[in-house]
Amino acid sequence: MLKKHAEKYSSQQKVLELALECLENNSKQPGLLSPEEELWSRIGREVKSACIIQKYALKELLRTADIERLKEDVTSDRPAEYVIEYYYQKPLKECTLKEVVEGIVINGKMSHWFDTINYTDDGDRYTIKITHDMGINNSIVHKILNESVFNTYGARTESEISERSLFIKVFKNGK
Numbered sequence: 001m002l003k004k005h006a007e008k009y010s011s012q013q014k015v016l017e018l019a020l021e022c023l024e025n026n027s028k029q030p031g032l033l034s035p036e037e038e039l040w041s042r043i044g045r046e047v048k049s050a051c052i053i054q055k056y057a058l059k060e061l062l063r064t065a066d067i068e069r070l071k072e073d074v075t076s077d078r079p080a081e082y083v084i085e086y087y088y089q090k091p092l093k094e095c096t097l098k099e100v101v102e103g104i105v106i107n108g109k110m111s112h113w114f115d116t117i118n119y120t121d122d123g124d125r126y127t128i129k130i131t132h133d134m135g136i137n138n139s140i141v142h143k144i145l146n147e148s149v150f151n152t153y154g155a156r157t158e159s160e161i162s163e164r165s166l167f168i169k170v171f172k173n174g175k
Contacts, residue, residue, distance in 0.1 A: 035102075036110040039087055055134075058113070062137040071144055080145040081152055083107050092153055100153055101126045101170060104146055113138065124173065130166040139166045 005015040033041060053061075074080075081092050084103040088095055095103070101119050105128065108117035114132045128146070132138055139161035146168055150157045158169040 035106045039106060039110050055112075059134045059138075062141065063135055065137050065141065067137065067140055067144075070141060074144050074148050078148060078152065080104070080107075080149045084149060092149070095153075097126070097153070097155055097170065097172060100149060100155070101128060104128060104149065108142075113142075122169075124171065126170045126172070128166075128168040128170065130168075131164060132166075133164060136161070136163045139163070142166055143168070 006012045156171045
């Protein structure tokens with residue numbers, strides 16, 4: 001490839017210089033980050049609330065968590081709604097249901113609390129599918145957080161949880 005372009009630009013040195021310049025310019029352009037990377041970057045830069053904790057310590061914190069108190073905190077503080085509004089820079093009610101679902105998935109990927117998190121569009125509903133190895137309380141915590149978002153938004157949900165998974169059906173006709 002270098003030889004091919006050297007004929008066009010007169011030398012291999014010139015080709016390498018142009019390639020490095022292009023690489024440097026492209027790395028500075030917005031939009032090259034994944035949605036998760038962009039959210040992480042904004043949180044670190046603007047909110048300054050990023051916290052790094054080893055996964056085993058997080059698992060232990062979840063295992064010993066006071067779930068009833070968490071429910072009260074979620075009801076009063078609505079942290080997951082804040083994340084969606086922060087990401088999209090608009091009120092939750094102005095988001096589409098698809099944006100809310102995608103915002104939850106992007107935040108879930110960025111947080112690294114899960115082994116997998118994605119969603120499917122099943123026609124009359126979205127299904128958010130989460131797997132993890134963090135125990136039942138991780139499933140319970142995220143069921144509470146996500147149901148709070150969808151209740152505030154006005155979408156009906158059905159959730160199934162287990163020790164290692166959380167499946168949330170979000171019905172499109174709920175709003």
